[in-house]
Amino acid sequence: MTLPTDPAKNLADLIRCPSVTPEDAGALDTLAQMLEPLGAKSEKPVFSDENTPDIANLYATIGEDGPHLMFAGHTDVVPVGDPDQWKFPPFAAEIADGVMYGRGAVDMKGGIACFVAALARHVEKNGPLKGRASLLITGDEEGPAINGTVKLLEWARERGESWDAAIVGEPTNPEKLGDMIKIGRRGSMSGRVTVTGRQGHVAYPHLADNPVPGILALGQGLIAHIFDEGTDEFQPSNLEITTVDVGNPAVNVIPAKASLAFNIRFNDTWTAESLQEEIHNRLDEAAEHDCAERGLEAPVDYEVEWIGRVSPVFLTRDEKLIETLSASVEAVTGERPKLSTSGGTSDARFIKDYCPVVEFGLVGQTMHMVDERVPVSDLETLTRIYERFIQDWFG
Ligand SMILES: [Zn+2]
Numbered sequence: 001m002t003l004p005t006d007p008a009k010n011l012a013d014l015i016r017c018p019s020v021t022p023e024d025a026g027a028l029d030t031l032a033q034m035l036e037p038l039g040a041k042s043e044k045p046v047f048s049d050e051n052t053p054d055i056a057n058l059y060a061t062i063g064e065d066g067p068h069l070m071f072a073g074h075t076d077v078v079p080v081g082d083p084d085q086w087k088f089p090p091f092a093a094e095i096a097d098g099v100m101y102g103r104g105a106v107d108m109k110g111g112i113a114c115f116v117a118a119l120a121r122h123v124e125k126n127g128p129l130k131g132r133a134s135l136l137i138t139g140d141e142e143g144p145a146i147n148g149t150v151k152l153l154e155w156a157r158e159r160g161e162s163w164d165a166a167i168v169g170e171p172t173n174p175e176k177l178g179d180m181i182k183i184g185r186r187g188s189m190s191g192r193v194t195v196t197g198r199q200g201h202v203a204y205p206h207l208a209d210n211p212v213p214g215i216l217a218l219g220q221g222l223i224a225h226i227f228d229e230g231t232d233e234f235q236p237s238n239l240e241i242t243t244v245d246v247g248n249p250a251v252n253v254i255p256a257k258a259s260l261a262f263n264i265r266f267n268d269t270w271t272a273e274s275l276q277e278e279i280h281n282r283l284d285e286a287a288e289h290d291c292a293e294r295g296l297e298a299p300v301d302y303e304v305e306w307i308g309r310v311s312p313v314f315l316t317r318d319e320k321l322i323e324t325l326s327a328s329v330e331a332v333t334g335e336r337p338k339l340s341t342s343g344g345t346s347d348a349r350f351i352k353d354y355c356p357v358v359e360f361g362l363v364g365q366t367m368h369m370v371d372e373r374v375p376v377s378d379l380e381t382l383t384r385i386y387e388r389f390i391q392d393w394f395g
Pocket residue numbers: 074107108141170171
């Protein structure tokens with residue numbers, strides 16, 4: 001059997017499976033077959049939950065004893081939009097001028113293709129791995145993310161699996177390959193503030209209680225001061241008001257209710273709890289201040305509701321993992337990558353509860369776009385970086 005040493009071929013095989021969440025379209029089997037010549041043991045647990053589609057996942061492991069490295073990622077992709085807008089059919093993996101086009105090229109079948117090629121090259125040159133490498137691949141990252149990484153990690157742990165370090169192969173580089181390794185992520189939390197008043201005629205305000213001035217004062221109170229100035233590793237925490245809702249179509253009616261929603265991206269000077277306390281304090285202060293300003297009998301009555309699940313903040317401090325990956329990038333590209341915690345959340349937020357985790361993959365510029373694409377030379381470079389990392393981390 002030929003080893004899967006060519007990342008472009010690996011990627012083309014994966015792109016040709018139109019695995020738009022929740023469809024798998026053969027992507028995981030294609031990957032499992034690709035890993036077979038490496039002696040991988042693969043299992044494909046399917047997870048289900050109420051109100052979400054069943055999702056297939058893949059756990060493939062190579063090697064026996066020794067240090068255990070996890071490579072995590074996803075084979076599902078976002079929809080293509082209007083296929084006629086694409087230069088080439090989005091699941092054809094067409095190459096033009098040294099660039100491969102296709103949905104998932106960078107986010108993130110490309111990262112998987114390169115990691116598999118790196119493993120294959122390492123084994124081809126050095127023989128069996130001095131430890132274990134496991135691929136933890138979900139088909140549910142771009143969708144509801146209910147039947148994916150969270151359950152796959154639990155499933156593996158129940159079977160006695162544990163890992164010493166993990167790399168997530170999401171596209172982390174903003175401009176060019178080797179720019180950036182992500183060593184943590186800010187937390188994310190959303191909430192809604194509601195002020196309830198009393199509906200009435202605008203000409204008789206004394207008979208009504210308008211909630212709009214109150215919600216405006218509370219919103220102003222939320223953003224009046226900075227939360228912190230950031231740290232060496234993190235940007236300052238930031239709150240954005242994302243909507244203000246009154247929903248009143250009439251110009252002569254005082255509405256009964258007004259609300260606003262916000263999202264906070266926060267660094268490790270806060271926990272979800274301390275931040276919620278801070279929000280309540282800010283709202284109380286704003287309500288007091290508004291009461292004095294407008295000469296009200298009592299501060300406006302408000303309610304806060306926390307929306308969805310909180311993504312906790314995390315920072316990886318594993319010297320060996322970070323240094324080995326940084327040195328591998330530098331050895332191949334000649335430049336040292338920036339260590340960053342910027343951007344949105346990723347599945348690394350779940351993996352961090354099991355082992356130290358960093359993220360490094362392709363350049364993210366065309367992800368989720370029409371004509372998602374990757375230079376074949378980038379695939380080669382990333383494969384060489386991963387190969388170097390595998391050699392040194394296990395070495
Ligand atoms: Zn992704």
